[in-house]
Amino acid sequence: MQSIIHKLGFIAVLVTTVTAFELYANTEQQLDSEVSEPTKTMRSQQHSDGAAAITHLTPLDLPLDSQGLTDEDSQQINSLLNQLHESAMSADWDTYFDLYHPDAAFIGTDATERWNMVHFRRYASPTQGWRYDLQARHLLQIEDVVVFDEQLYSPEYGISRGTGALVNTTKGWKIAQYHLSFPIPNAKAKRITTLIKQ
Numbered sequence: 001m002q003s004i005i006h007k008l009g010f011i012a013v014l015v016t017t018v019t020a021f022e023l024y025a026n027t028e029q030q031l032d033s034e035v036s037e038p039t040k041t042m043r044s045q046q047h048s049d050g051a052a053a054i055t056h057l058t059p060l061d062l063p064l065d066s067q068g069l070t071d072e073d074s075q076q077i078n079s080l081l082n083q084l085h086e087s088a089m090s091a092d093w094d095t096y097f098d099l100y101h102p103d104a105a106f107i108g109t110d111a112t113e114r115w116n117m118v119h120f121r122r123y124a125s126p127t128q129g130w131r132y133d134l135q136a137r138h139l140l141q142i143e144d145v146v147v148f149d150e151q152l153y154s155p156e157y158g159i160s161r162g163t164g165a166l167v168n169t170t171k172g173w174k175i176a177q178y179h180l181s182f183p184i185p186n187a188k189a190k191r192i193t194t195l196i197k198q
Contacts, residue, residue: 065137065139091127135159144167161182
């Protein structure tokens with residue numbers, strides 16, 4: 001009788017262990033799937049009036065991390081950067097440019113594109129906006145400055161990167177610099193830079 005009880009106990013432990021591993025594997029597979037597909041990491045929808053809106057963005061969907069920030073500051077800055085991309089998609093330029101410090105600089109993908117806010121607004125205002133979906137973001141606070149880098153996905157250009165800095169002002173956190181770039185795989189770097197030099 002005691003032997004049967006021991007066997008049943010062993011089987012119960014074995015079943016519990018296997019179930020736990022299956023749950024872990026399924027969770028990992030689901031998270032990997034969400035991170036690897038841009039359309040799952042941030043879902044955007046077109047409203048009837050043509051304005052785009054970010055409708056699904058939670059910490060479970062995206063790899064986000066922050067170092068040196070309070071939870072409140074981290075939340076505020078993530079919200080600000082999310083709003084930056086949302087207002088760019090809907091061409092809401094009043095909201096978009098209010099997120100920048102008045103003395104901020106935007107550095108675009110072309111070597112000639114280093115704009116102050118006056119010049120950048122002049123460039124942006126006639127456009128219908130642009131779309132870059134967030135895939136990952138990292139924040140780092142050093143004294144009174146927060147630097148960030150984020151991996152983005154553009155339907156037009158593919159994997160992109162945004163880097164920059166924010167400063168804390170009397171009106172809250174504001175973007176002091178934003179730099180948009182297209183990361184080049186090392187294996188293709190010579191071919192692409194040779195093309196650029198032509």
